[in-house]
Amino acid sequence: MKLLFFILNILLCQTITAQFTNTEVIAKIKTEPLDDVISMIGTATNTTEIYKSLTYKMSVFRTDVNNNVSTTNQEGRFTLETNETKELSTTTINTNEQYKIVILLLIYEDEKIVGKDRVSFNEKIIEKQKTKAVEEDADDGIELKGIVIEETKTKPGKDFYDFFYNSYTLNQINGNKIVAVYEKLSFGRSTIIQVKIEDNLIHEFLGKPDLEYLEQMSKIAIRKVYKYFKDQKKQKKDIFQY
Secondary structure, X not given: OHHHHHHHHHHHHHHHHOOOOOOOEEEEEXXXXXXXXXXXXXXXXXXXXXXXXXXXXXXXXXXXXXXXXEEXXXXXXXXXXXXXXXXXXXXXXXXXXXXXXXXXXXXXXXXEEEEEEEEEEOHHHHHHHHHHHHHHHHHHOXXXXXXXXXXXXXXXXXXXHHHHHHHHHHXXXXXXXXXXXXXXXXXXXXXXXXXXXXXXXXXXXXXXXXXXXXXXXXXXXXXXXXHHHHHHHHHHHHHHHO
16 A cells, blocks of 8 residues: 555656646637537637647547447647637537537647547436446346446546546457446545456556546556456356366
8 A cells, every 4th residue: 555655646746747738728618509409619728928839639429328439530730829719620419419428629739738628418318328228137137248337526537437438448348347437535635546347456546637647547447457358258268178
C-alpha cells in the first residue's frame, strides 16, 4: 500500500507541471435544439493576446445496448486571433435516438491537448436497458458476454470509462465475465479508479483531469483485461486436456 501511494504521489507531482486545458484556449460544445434534432456546435476561444495556430478533433460515439460502437470524426486546422471565438464543427443528433451518445471536442497546439469539452445523452436509458438485458439473460441461463458496468463519481472517471469502454468494444474482447469500472474517494480531493473482473483487481490508478493520461491508463487496462481473459481461456483449455 505504501508503494502504491508513493507511485500515486509521483504521478500527482507530474500532473502539477503538465499543461492545463481550457486556460489559454477554451473548448466548448454548444447545444441548440431544432425541432426533433439537437445541433452540436464545437467552438474555440483564444483568451490570450497571442495569435494561435491550432487543430481540432470532434468525435461522436454512439453505443447501443449490445455494446456496438460507431464513431464519426471531424477534424481540421484553424487559427485564432487574440480574444477571438470561432465555430469549428457542427453535428446533429436525433432526440429520438436510443443510443448512448458522447460528443468529445479536443483542441491541440503542437500535438498537445490545450482545450477539451464533452457532452453526453441517453446514458441512463442505455444503463436501464443493459440492466434489463442482464436480468433477462440471467433468468434464461444464458452466458453473459461483453458486459461492462460503470460506477464512477467524477468527470475524469467518466472520461476514463468512455475511453476504456470504446476500446473494449472496438477490440472485440467480449469477455464472458462482467468487467466493472469503479471510482472511490482517496486522500484530499483525489479519487482512485479501478478496473475489476468479478472480485479480481485488474488495474488501479489515481484519477486526474487529463485526457491524454486517462487514455493511456485505458490502454494499459485494456491490455491487462485482454491478458486476463486469454489466461482464463488457456487455463480452462489445460484443465480440459488434463
